[in-house]
Amino acid sequence: MLSQAEENYLKAILKLSQKNGQSVSTNAIAEELNTKASSVSDMMKKLSEKSWIHYVKYQGVSLTEKGHSFAVHIVRKHRLWEVFLVNHLNFKLDEVHDIAEQLEHIKSLELVNKLDAFLNFPSFDPHGDPIPNEEGEFPKSSAIPFSELPMKSRGKVVAVVMDEPSFLKYLDKLNISIGSQVEIIEVNEFDDSFDVKINDKQSHISFDVAKNILISLL
Amino acid sequence: MLSQAEENYLKAILKLSQKNGQSVSTNAIAEELNTKASSVSDMMKKLSEKSWIHYVKYQGVSLTEKGHSFAVHIVRKHRLWEVFLVNHLNFKLDEVHDIAEQLEHIKSLELVNKLDAFLNFPSFDPHGDPIPNEEGEFPKSSAIPFSELPMKSRGKVVAVVMDEPSFLKYLDKLNISIGSQVEIIEVNEFDDSFDVKINDKQSHISFDVAKNILISLL
DNA sequence: AATAATTTTTAGACTTATCTAAATTAATAT
DNA sequence: ATATTAATTTAGATAAGTCTAAAAATTATT
Numbered sequence: 464m465l466s467q468a469e470e471n472y473l474k475a476i477l478k479l480s481q482k483n484g485q486s487v488s489t490n491a492i493a494e495e496l497n498t499k500a501s502s503v504s505d506m507m508k509k510l511s512e513k514s515w516i517h518y519v520k521y522q523g524v525s526l527t528e529k530g531h532s533f534a535v536h537i538v539r540k541h542r543l544w545e546v547f548l549v550n551h552l553n554f555k556l557d558e559v560h561d562i563a564e565q566l567e568h569i570k571s572l573e574l575v576n577k578l579d580a581f582l583n584f585p586s587f588d589p590h591g592d593p594i595p596n597e598e599g600e601f602p603k604s605s606a607i608p609f610s611e612l613p614m615k616s617r618g619k620v621v622a623v624v625m626d627e628p629s630f631l632k633y634l635d636k637l638n639i640s641i642g643s644q645v646e647i648i649e650v651n652e653f654d655d656s657f658d659v660k661i662n663d664k665q666s667h668i669s670f671d672v673a674k675n676i677l678i679s680l681l
Numbered sequence: 682m683l684s685q686a687e688e689n690y691l692k693a694i695l696k697l698s699q700k701n702g703q704s705v706s707t708n709a710i711a712e713e714l715n716t717k718a719s720s721v722s723d724m725m726k727k728l729s730e731k732s733w734i735h736y737v738k739y740q741g742v743s744l745t746e747k748g749h750s751f752a753v754h755i756v757r758k759h760r761l762w763e764v765f766l767v768n769h770l771n772f773k774l775d776e777v778h779d780i781a782e783q784l785e786h787i788k789s790l791e792l793v794n795k796l797d798a799f800l801n802f803p804s805f806d807p808h809g810d811p812i813p814n815e816e817g818e819f820p821k822s823s824a825i826p827f828s829e830l831p832m833k834s835r836g837k838v839v840a841v842v843m844d845e846p847s848f849l850k851y852l853d854k855l856n857i858s859i860g861s862q863v864e865i866i867e868v869n870e871f872d873d874s875f876d877v878k879i880n881d882k883q884s885h886i887s888f889d890v891a892k893n894i895l896i897s898l899l
Numbered sequence: 900a901a902t903a904a905t906t907t908t909t910a911g912a913c914t915t916a917t918c919t920a921a922a923t924t925a926a927t928a929t
Numbered sequence: 930a931t932a933t934t935a936a937t938t939t940a941g942a943t944a945a946g947t948c949t950a951a952a953a954a955t956t957a958t959t
Contacts, residue, residue, distance in 0.1 A: 466915075466916085468915080468916060468917090488936080488937090489936075489937055489938085490935095490936065490937080498916095498917075498918090499917080499918065499919085500936075500937060500938085501917085501918070501919080501920095501937085501938070501939080502916070502917055502918070503937090504937065504938050504939080505915095505916075505917080505938090505939095506916080506917095508938095509915090509916095520924085520937080520938070521923095521924060521925065521936080521937060521938080548792075551799060552792070552795040552796060552799055553795060554791075554795065558791070561789070562787065562789050562792055565787045565788065565789075566784075566787060569780065569783045569784060569787075570783065571779075571780050571783075573772075573776070574766075574770070574780055577770040577771060577772065578770060581769060581770055684945075684946085686945080686946065686947095706906080706907090707906075707907055707908085708905095708906065708907080716946095716947075716948090717947075717948065717949085718906075718907060718908085719907085719908070719909080719947085719948070719949080719950095720946070720947055720948070721907090722907065722908050722909080723908090723909095723945095723946075723947080724946080724947095726908095727945090727946095738907080738908070738954085739906080739907060739908080739953090739954055739955065
């Protein structure tokens with residue numbers, strides 16, 4: 464069984480390899496985990512011996528298939544717990560990370576899946592990050608913030624990042640809900656607001672609102 | 682901050698000192714934690730230096746006030762998580778211990794208290810064990826199994842130990858729920874069953890049912 | 900009260916995960 | 930192509946937590 468330290472390394476490698484390219488450097492991992500390169504080297508040797516990663520000295524590392532799916536599972540746990548903390552325990556968005564960082568190491572497949580069911584199989588966490596399912600598959604649609612929707616392209620609302628009642632109430636007023644069809648008509652440079660279409664009806668939203676709505680391209 | 686190992690030692694000492702007497706022996710701790718007496722000795726030295734316990738070589742240990750309240754807090758976390766696992770994630774009673782054993786080490790006062798509120802400040806966990814509140818106080822009423830209620834004394838149902846739907850359904854049929862007033866009228870020696878009063882209506886329950894209902898004396 | 904049996908502690912070793920400092924390899928620049 | 934710089938690895942230490950085996954203290958027995 465993996466130790467917490469090992470799990471954190473795998474997660475860091477996943478994160479870095481998703482962001483940048485294939486091979487992840489020792490220094491990058493050290494920075495991500497606030498540790499020293501020498502500690503990383505030690506751990507890479509160990510993880511490699513256990514076939515969690517591909518490791519060639521001085522050449523950086525990448526996750527094996529086994530390592531990848533395990534790392535994804537940790538991400539899944541982290542994000543599901545964040546949903547729980549925000550939606551059910553009323554934590555603020557900025558308070559949940561440290562706690563989820565601990566909860567993600569709880570070992571019980573059944574727990575994760577029951578939590579998933581309890582939460583109604585959410586596709587995105589409160590930060591708008593996608594939640595892989597039990598098979599490790601991320602929601603197909605690559606969601607982007609409404610504010611980054613290209614002009615003229617239409618999208619569907621898949622998730623809402625912020626969860627404050629006032630915000631949700633405001634979305635309601637704008638007639639925006641999960642599944643709504645949206646489209647950007649024009650960007651107003653001076654205040655970064657948008658003229659938009661929501662279910663074919665013209666409307667207007669601020670940048671702050673737009674960035675908290677996740678869109679999947681149609 | 683306490684390590685998980687240290688927390689487990691404190692919890693074990695609390696459990697043993699509640700069960701037996703004051704001073705807890707090294708061997709008893711070793712057995713409780715499935716470890717060796719020598720490991721316990723080492724740890725006792727450390728916990729004593731940090732004033733979590735009173736420790737005199739060869740004389741056994743007891744918790745300091747600080748150690749006691751910390752240990753109680755761990756128990757609180759453990760039992761609250763058990764309530765969550767059983768009542769909200771639909772775990773069976775016998776499946777929750779190992780998971781709660783992990784969850785009890787999650788560090789966040791806010792999390793515990795928000796979980797407590799989410800669960801509606803329960804007084805007993807699904808096994809019928811009392812849950813201390815934020816101040817570390819156990820529910821005043823010392824609940825006992827219905828089967829141990831003295832004759833002629835009245836009690837109030839505070840918790841149900843078993844949680845199987847069939848059992849709960851049966852209790853429903855008997856008109857027993859949290860808060861019901863109960864009283865034992867007569868013990869039937871030959872099958873250990875009881876003639877009882879439930880909310881002043883006469884009824885009859887088996888020993889197996891009675892032992893799974895927790896009563897607080899009125 | 901002396902000896903035997905049991906309990907507890909100490910000593911020394913091992914593992915995991917980390918660090919600093921030094922050595923090595925790779926990348927960059929002249 | 931060589932020297933310099935940067936990145937990475939190795940070597941050796943440290944701390945936490947555990948173990949076995951041996952020593953010391955306590956308790957029980959005769």
